[in-house]
Amino acid sequence: MSRPYVLLSVAASLDGCIDDTSTTRLVLSDQDDFDRVDAERAASDAILVGAGTIRADNPRLLVRSAQRRERRVAAGKPASPAKVTFTRTGSLDPSSQFFVAGDVPKLVYAPPEVASSLSLGPSATVIGAADLTAALADLHSRGISRLMVEGGGHIHTQFLAADVVDEIHLVYAPFFVGEPDAPRFVHPAAFPQSPARPMSLTCVQQIGDLVLMKYRVTSHD
Template identity: 55%
Template sequence: MTSRPYVLLSCAASIDGYIDDASPDRLLLSNDADFDRVDDERSRCDAILVGPATIKNDNPRLMVRSPARRDARVARGLPPTPVKVTVTRSGDLDPAARFFTTGEKLVYAATPVLAKTRRAVGAHAAVIPADDLATVLADLAGRGIRTLMVEGGSTMHTWFLTAGLADELQLAVAPFFVGDARAPRFTGDGAFPWNAAHRARLADVTPLGDVVLLRYALSDRTRP
């Protein structure tokens, strides 16, 4: 594909690669400085994508938090918050989730669950058939989405990375270990284009208090 958005993966993980623990409460991995950085990144993107598990477990609003950044977007002729996107293969989405409460929402559903998804959330979001990431990205490009920020979770990150459809990874590493195999990791198993024989290029390292941000360039594309 040549006509697709620039894809930025954003994730916070423990030193041992976990993005949460196994408790029912959400594990906070970032600090205030990193949360503010992520908010700034959101404000500069056209759309934010998360998987259904993230919608269920974290119940995110996916909004730009800073009023000044929202105002700056509006001054540029943009909506205050980027378009919210998810991809489902099961159709199991809760219309009461905060993902569906505000802003423009796009739900890409696999063909076998398209009707089920439309019944569940069709009154709250545009539901679009898509059976692979190439279709999702092509449709987003056709809607004017130039930069897509993928905020998780593990399944979505694995899917984009193994498909070779990520241009940049921003990985914030928290200064502690989780050490529990029951907890979700940054990625699952898969055949990744970046391995011992083909290393990803480290583009930048930024300390943010006790968190460190690692930015990897995964393609030769330039962010719009």
Template identity: 55%
Template sequence: MQRPYVLLSCAMSVDGHIDDTTPERLLLSNVHDFDRVEQVRAESDAILIGATTMRRDNPRLLVNSEARRAQRAAQGLPPYPLKVTVTNSGDLDPTLKFWHHGGDKVVYCPDSATTKLRDSLGDLAQVVGLGPTVDFGRMLDDLGRRGIKRLMVEGGGTIHTQFLTQGLADEIHLAIAPIFVGDPNAPRFVNPGDFPGGTGHRMALAEVRAVDDVVLLRYLPKQPSGSKTS
């Protein structure tokens, strides 16, 4: 059994924020970058977001392009990637859009929250307990057993931090938007943490690309700066 390749995807402002503190979601990407993100979704076997992002943004997380869904079907894949979320509390509203669009869904949680989630979600999703706490390694093992080879992680900051501090991310897509948020209380791409190698580890830069007024940076966290990338 092999764990999936983990790709973290995030759009952020020049000053490192992924949103502001207003009730409306801050749109950082442009039309062409949103299309790029959908292409990455279509190439993934599963998409993961955290419970906080679900509550705040209420996303559907779909592959909207009929052509891309048809291409997945031609490859023997379901039209939509598996949708995955992670929660510690088990407080997930069953009316959120996440549950009612796309294909299959899986929720990972501590064992203590499984009964609560199964009662509230019913047949909307499969609920999987990961032990006393949410163990990201065990989660990846379970996804690997489900045949997931490529996992796209779309946030939020707490989830990205967990994958990076535990050395579980294989690739990062950072879309840098040409704006400043300037609010110290606004969420960031990552939170404070103990990152492998600390400031002595410089990641390999795999690609730099302009997407209209957004700049896409692709980093490979497990590879050192200067290493050859494909």
């Protein structure tokens, strides 16, 4: 299958949580790490988050650095990468930042029976896709060569279990959340990356009190 190169990016607490159960977004990164993520966004063709992340966090998903935006435009690209989401139900608000922020393509993948009746206004292209494989093939056909996946946990799990992740950037924050119902990096699944088939650690970097680990899925090399 032709598909984009997939980078999965996540920040988590030491006990594997990507948020807590409060109504305020848990900050897991510092400014240096936010800038690192911004550079990865600028190097990508598209950024993907799940519909649940759009509803919970209302992210803009734009490149923050003016210099990076200028370099993208000079290279003939939009100032920020395309935005991509998956939805099983079509429960999305067309006034959310995902749709209104930034003059970039917004692509929404949904099961064909949902996509056929889903209208999100002129800013979004809705595509019927039976599964993740079909969605990734469609993204590749649209010129998306590098896809950055930013969560949440159900999306991370879906991509990892389907064995379509090429690289993982995992940042650990120096604290514990400790809440049993807090959102997690991943959920239980049959992961192909097992002790018998490990990934390759390519980088360990201290960022203030955070630690960044980069892994390559060596079976894809």
